[in-house]
Amino acid sequence: MAAQVNEAFYAFVTLLAMVNPIEAAGAFAMLVGGRAVREQQAIALRATVVAAAVLLGFSYAGEALLHALGVSLSAF
Numbered sequence: 001m002a003a004q005v006n007e008a009f010y011a012f013v014t015l016l017a018m019v020n021p022i023e024a025a026g027a028f029a030m031l032v033g034g035r036a037v038r039e040q041q042a043i044a045l046r047a048t049v050v051a052a053a054v055l056l057g058f059s060y061a062g063e064a065l066l067h068a069l070g071v072s073l074s075a076f
Contacts, residue, residue, distance in 0.1 A: 019051075 028047070032040045058065075066073060 015055075019055075 021060065032043055035043070063073060
C-alpha cells in the first residue's frame with residue numbers, strides 16, 4: 001500500500017513539474033489580457049480540453065512510443 005501511495009505521489013509531482021501551472025497561469029494572463037471575460041473563459045476551456053487530450057493520449061500511447069524508439073522508461 002505504501003509503495004502505491006509513493007508511486008502515485010511521484011507521478012503527481014512529475015506531472016506537476018511538466019505542466020507547471022504557475023508559469024502557465026502567467027503566460028495565459030499575458031496572452032489573453034485584453035480580451036473579454038467570456039472570451040478568456042472559452043480560451044481556457046479549449047486549452048484545458050486540448051491539454052487533457054494530449055496528456056491522456058500520451059499516458060496511453062507513451063510507453064509504446066518509447067518502446068518503438070528504443071528508449072526505456074527509466075532512461076526517459
